[in-house]
Amino acid sequence: MNEIKIFCPATVANLSCGFDVLGLCLEGIGDEMIIRKSDEKGIRITKITGADLPLETNKNVAGVAGLAMLNHLDLEFGFEIEIHKKIKAGSGIGSSAASAAGVVVGINELLGNPLHRKDLIPFAMEGEFLASGSYHADNVAPAILGGFTLVRSYEPLEVIKINSPKDLYVTIIHPHIEVKTSEARNILPKEIALKTAITQWGNLGGFISGLYTEDYALMGRCLQDVVAEPYRKNLIPEFNNVKKSALENGALGCGISGSGPSIYALSKGIQTSKNVGNKMKEVYLKTGIEYAIYVSKVCDKGVKMI
Amino acid sequence: MNEIKIFCPATVANLSCGFDVLGLCLEGIGDEMIIRKSDEKGIRITKITGADLPLETNKNVAGVAGLAMLNHLDLEFGFEIEIHKKIKAGSGIGSSAASAAGVVVGINELLGNPLHRKDLIPFAMEGEFLASGSYHADNVAPAILGGFTLVRSYEPLEVIKINSPKDLYVTIIHPHIEVKTSEARNILPKEIALKTAITQWGNLGGFISGLYTEDYALMGRCLQDVVAEPYRKNLIPEFNNVKKSALENGALGCGISGSGPSIYALSKGIQTSKNVGNKMKEVYLKTGIEYAIYVSKVCDKGVKMI
Numbered sequence: 137m138n139e140i141k142i143f144c145p146a147t148v149a150n151l152s153c154g155f156d157v158l159g160l161c162l163e164g165i166g167d168e169m170i171i172r173k174s175d176e177k178g179i180r181i182t183k184i185t186g187a188d189l190p191l192e193t194n195k196n197v198a199g200v201a202g203l204a205m206l207n208h209l210d211l212e213f214g215f216e217i218e219i220h221k222k223i224k225a226g227s228g229i230g231s232s233a234a235s236a237a238g239v240v241v242g243i244n245e246l247l248g249n250p251l252h253r254k255d256l257i258p259f260a261m262e263g264e265f266l267a268s269g270s271y272h273a274d275n276v277a278p279a280i281l282g283g284f285t286l287v288r289s290y291e292p293l294e295v296i297k298i299n300s301p302k303d304l305y306v307t308i309i310h311p312h313i314e315v316k317t318s319e320a321r322n323i324l325p326k327e328i329a330l331k332t333a334i335t336q337w338g339n340l341g342g343f344i345s346g347l348y349t350e351d352y353a354l355m356g357r358c359l360q361d362v363v364a365e366p367y368r369k370n371l372i373p374e375f376n377n378v379k380k381s382a383l384e385n386g387a388l389g390c391g392i393s394g395s396g397p398s399i400y401a402l403s404k405g406i407q408t409s410k411n412v413g414n415k416m417k418e419v420y421l422k423t424g425i426e427y428a429i430y431v432s433k434v435c436d437k438g439v440k441m442i
Numbered sequence: 443m444n445e446i447k448i449f450c451p452a453t454v455a456n457l458s459c460g461f462d463v464l465g466l467c468l469e470g471i472g473d474e475m476i477i478r479k480s481d482e483k484g485i486r487i488t489k490i491t492g493a494d495l496p497l498e499t500n501k502n503v504a505g506v507a508g509l510a511m512l513n514h515l516d517l518e519f520g521f522e523i524e525i526h527k528k529i530k531a532g533s534g535i536g537s538s539a540a541s542a543a544g545v546v547v548g549i550n551e552l553l554g555n556p557l558h559r560k561d562l563i564p565f566a567m568e569g570e571f572l573a574s575g576s577y578h579a580d581n582v583a584p585a586i587l588g589g590f591t592l593v594r595s596y597e598p599l600e601v602i603k604i605n606s607p608k609d610l611y612v613t614i615i616h617p618h619i620e621v622k623t624s625e626a627r628n629i630l631p632k633e634i635a636l637k638t639a640i641t642q643w644g645n646l647g648g649f650i651s652g653l654y655t656e657d658y659a660l661m662g663r664c665l666q667d668v669v670a671e672p673y674r675k676n677l678i679p680e681f682n683n684v685k686k687s688a689l690e691n692g693a694l695g696c697g698i699s700g701s702g703p704s705i706y707a708l709s710k711g712i713q714t715s716k717n718v719g720n721k722m723k724e725v726y727l728k729t730g731i732e733y734a735i736y737v738s739k740v741c742d743k744g745v746k747m748i
Contacts, residue, residue: 157644288648288664289641296651296660327633330669335595337643338463342594344647345602348654354602358594363636 139172140246143442144238145282145435146223147230148306148400149274152361152391153339157287158298159230161278162306163435167234168442169198170218171242177214179203179239186221201236201263205243208259209250215243224428227310228394233275236263241280241439253280253438257295268317275394282438284347301350304434305409307387309378309416310398312426315371320395323367335362352388352404359389359402372397374419381415406431445478446552449748450544451588451741452529453536454612454706455580458667458697459645463593464604465536467584468612469741473540474748475504476524477548483520485509485545492527507542507569511549514565515556521549530734533616534700539581542569547586547745559586559744563601574623581700588744590653607656610740611715613693615684615722616704618732621677626701629673641668658694658710665695665708678703680725687721712737 145166149159167186174180179202181191193199198217206214217239223231240256260276273295277285283300287293339358346354369375369392378399382390386408387401399416403409413429420427451472455465473492480486485508487497499505504523512520523545529537546562566582579601583591589606593599649664651657675681675698684705688696692714693707705722709715719735726733 154643154647156640157647286644286647286651288644294648294663296648298651299654324636326636328636328639330630330632330634333634333639333642333669334462336639337460337646338592338594340643340647341460341463341592341650342600342602344650345592345604345654348605348651357600363639 137246139170140242141442142169142171142238142242142245143440144169144234145279145438147233147275147278148308148393149230149278150364150392150394152359152365152389153336153343154286155336155361155364156274158284158340159274159278160284160306161282161435161438162229162430162432165223165229165308165430165432167222167238168220169235169238169242171239171246172216173246174214174216177211178206179214180216181219182216183218184221185219187225189219189221197232197263197267198235198239200266201260202239202243204262205240205256205259209247215246224310226314228315228392228396228398229308229310230275230279230394232264232267233260233279236260237276237279237439245441254295256280258293278438280438283434283436286344298344299348300434300436301347301352303352303404305403305406306432306434307382307401307403307409307413307416308393308398308430308432309413309420310428310430311373311420312428313373313397315396317395320368320371323371324364325367328363332362355402356388359391361391365391368392368396372399373425374423375399377419378416381419382412385412385415387412406433443552445476446548447474447476447748448544448548448551449746450475450540451585451744453539453581453584454614454699455536456670456698456700458665458671458695459642459649460592461642461667461670462580464590464646465580465584466590466612467588467741467744468535468736468738471529471535471614471736471738473528473544474526475541475544475548477545477552478522479552480520480522483517484512485520486522487525488522489524490527493531495525495527503538503569503573504541504545506572507566508545508549510568511546511562511565521552530616532620534621534698534702534704535614535616536581536585536700538570538573539566539585542566543582543585543745545569551747560601562586564599584744586744589740589742592650604650605654606740606742607653607658609658609710611709611712612738612740613688613707613709613715613719613722614699614704614736614738615719615726616734616736617679617726618734619679619703621702623701626674626677629677630670631673634669638668661708662694665697667697671697674698674702678705679731680729681705683725684722687725688718691718691721693718712739
């Protein structure tokens with residue numbers, strides 16, 4: 137096999153009570169990438185569609201992630217990459233992570249999978265570092281492993297894949313506004329009340345339990361974020377109304393996807409998830425702000441061949 | 443059935459990363475209680491052995507918990523209680539919780555179990571309030587439900603029972619010193635760094651996952667407390683040496699039980715747990731401080747009839 141075409145999924149990180157540790161992988165929302173072996177060492181980006189991104193390997197998220205992997209493997213050949221972006225940069229559903237995750241899984245496939253998927257995460261994180269200036273795994277982990285992932289620790293890096301109940305669907309509304317990652321970061325307090333922290337980890341513990349026991353109502357009760365959402369929601373127009381409407385229409389929970397501006401809702405069953413999407417739409421229709429709506433199953437697979 | 447004899451288990455609360463939310467139930471370490479129906483309404487404590495505790499119903503933890511339950515049930519009769527304490531007050535393994543949990547489960551049994559065990563927790567919390575001045579469920583929940591319990595929320599109260607892997611054993615060393623609960627509380631900061639909180643909830647999420655997947659090594663990596671232990675360990679002589687010795691001798695994790703002074707270690711298998719106990723002993727033998735050592739399976743049952 138000398139060429140491979142892959143699907144690079146969008147992801148939701150900072151899942152409410154799982155702020156900074158818990159993410160999930162979406163199905164059907166994502167970029168495509170073609171990767172082919174080349175006699176020339178290194179990585180060359182030959183084509184990008186759907187976004188205005190640099191072709192220079194060192195300035196491109198996929199290029200940097202791919203190079204990090206090649207440095208580790210020390211091969212006698214290299215790869216050419218075509219990137220077909222469908223996830224908008226700055227949407228809060230892991231656009232850069234999709235590119236970073238895609239390239240490392242794709243190269244691993246072309247090589248006959250010498251590395252476990254978990255071991256690919258650090259290379260993809262190099263791509264995330266280029267995109268955001270910080271090493272984080274909360275989007276690349278679910279993009280690579282699929283399902284729900286928990287980044288338990290960074291030093292050493294440990295990512296745990298959590299059970300993913302079959303009937304979980306995600307609704308995303310992406311308002312076409314810009315939330316600067318730096319602003320979303322700086323708006324958070326450096327210290328929080330111990331009592332607040334305990335509330336957050338009680339809910340996270342309950343949510344993880346709900347994922348294993350497939351107790352949807354419990355998941356819903358736990359999907360609260362008392363740490364980041366109270367600050368970051370102010371950066372997203374209509375957040376309160378979207379959330380209220382999602383919960384009133386059967387969503388288990390609703391919160392900010394990543395650091396925004398996208399808002400996610402989790403529902404049991406596709407019908408509820410679609411209905412929640414329609415209601416979110418109604419809220420945004422009144423504002424004049426453009427938006428996109430997605431409805432997706434939680435995908436247990438991560439990056440996949442197509 | 444007019445009389446019942448019950449075993450009221452000791453418990454470990456504040457399980458490292460699960461500070462203030464996660465507890466477990468011990469087997470074979472606990473009080474005994476005899477409860478019998480009486481024509482007279484209310485609760486009368488007829489006998490207490492093993493501890494110098496008040497016989498007056500209103501001043502006794504079991505009395506207060508029992509009365510809270512009777513107020514809810516509105517019966518035409520009452521109960522007499524004999525309490526045989528074996529868990530020392532102030533040991534940090536849920537002495538008051540054992541009494542509070544025992545009386546409400548015992549009365550429920552004598553009545554033919556009109557209430558679910560979970561619904562008994564608020565009555566037992568009244569007993570805890572008498573003992574400590576605060577309503578908490580982190581010991582009464584595992585004492586009543588058995589196994590591992592997570593107090594997800596207090597308003598409303600929600601306790602979740604978590605899967606309890608079969609091979610988990612607990613070693614406890616109880617140094618016979620006094621740690622005042624008020625001091626253990628006041629020594630904690632009111633605010634913590636967001637980064638520290640994220641470390642704690644990453645570990646708690648991982649530990650809960652480990653309990654469900656029965657991944658002992660993962661549980662071990664997660665059993666860290668970066669929030670309370672750094673402060674409270676200073677109240678317990680030899681804490682660092684006991685912990686070091688437990689981990690070096692195969693314990694999965696080690697930390698403060700409740701608010702101390704007892705120290706717990708979790709191990710896979712009884713042999714490791716016993717060995718860990720012997721090593722803990724060696725540390726304390728040098729100090730001249732008296733101590734007691736316990737080794738126990740995690741008990742999935744909670745209060746039980748004997």
